[in-house]
Amino acid sequence: MTRKLIDNPNDCPITHSMNIIGNKWTSIIIYVLADRKLRFGELAIRIDKISRKVLTDQLKELELRGIVVRKSYAETPPRVEYSLTKKGTKLLPILNQLCAWSKDIELELISEQMK
Amino acid sequence: MTRKLIDNPNDCPITHSMNIIGNKWTSIIIYVLADRKLRFGELAIRIDKISRKVLTDQLKELELRGIVVRKSYAETPPRVEYSLTKKGTKLLPILNQLCAWSKDIELELISEQMK
DNA sequence: ATTAATAGTTTCCAAAAGTAACTAATATTA
DNA sequence: TAATATTAGTTACTTTTGGAAACTATTAAT
Numbered sequence: 001m002t003r004k005l006i007d008n009p010n011d012c013p014i015t016h017s018m019n020i021i022g023n024k025w026t027s028i029i030i031y032v033l034a035d036r037k038l039r040f041g042e043l044a045i046r047i048d049k050i051s052r053k054v055l056t057d058q059l060k061e062l063e064l065r066g067i068v069v070r071k072s073y074a075e076t077p078p079r080v081e082y083s084l085t086k087k088g089t090k091l092l093p094i095l096n097q098l099c100a101w102s103k104d105i106e107l108e109l110i111s112e113q114m115k
Numbered sequence: 116m117t118r119k120l121i122d123n124p125n126d127c128p129i130t131h132s133m134n135i136i137g138n139k140w141t142s143i144i145i146y147v148l149a150d151r152k153l154r155f156g157e158l159a160i161r162i163d164k165i166s167r168k169v170l171t172d173q174l175k176e177l178e179l180r181g182i183v184v185r186k187s188y189a190e191t192p193p194r195v196e197y198s199l200t201k202k203g204t205k206l207l208p209i210l211n212q213l214c215a216w217s218k219d220i221e222l223e224l225i226s227e228q229m230k
Numbered sequence: 231a232t233t234a235a236t237a238g239t240t241t242c243c244a245a246a247a248g249t250a251a252c253t254a255a256t257a258t259t260a
Numbered sequence: 261t262a263a264t265a266t267t268a269g270t271t272a273c274t275t276t277t278g279g280a281a282a283c284t285a286t287t288a289a290t
Binding site: 012016022031048086099102 | 132136137140143208209210212216217223224
Binding site for chain 2: 266268270
């Protein structure tokens, strides 16, 4: 596992948020799961450059936190589907605003260069 | 420096956002600078458990990205003040929502336990 | 008997974060 | 005069996290 997942209740809310999404991949995984459940392999394809190891690590952490649900089917080859819980879904509007922010500051950079 | 700061313009907006705030400290630094400019030492005190090394690394990166401004005064002992740019300020409402989200999912956990 | 598919795991290496001691410049204090 | 205090870092070293590539288990199809 990547992290020990020990959240200190005394942490301020922003620190607590960063304990959850303060890493390179978590938000991207949640974002990609926005529309529908996806299998492990589909996630690996959609999320450019993530390694399988990190993907499994982060999915385990997200499952422990109750942000993602893992559903495994007893088939061969195996099928495992990941989807967002209510908690995870609640993060989506914020992630959309983050996208808007990053696009916005990119534009600011460009107009700055044009002066 | 912590990262190479090479943003690929082909990155999707969420990936781009995570290149900026997808780490443990960046958002916390911005959040703490919300109200007013702070000196290096004040930042180190307010941000619980951050190391001076990581603080300087992240401040340099934030300055390079145009999210934070560093103003140094030729005094002894030295005085250096950090403050948010417009870009940085624009992130604040999103960080506030993240705080609300983390408080919200904490409550969800508690009501779950009470069932 | 071999190959294909899927969802991981494992091993080994690189990058980022954490710790603690150190530095430079000057003003104050003993 | 020498030692001490203040501030904003830097440096060297260790630990933790992330990344690449090869490997595994299971069973159906060829």
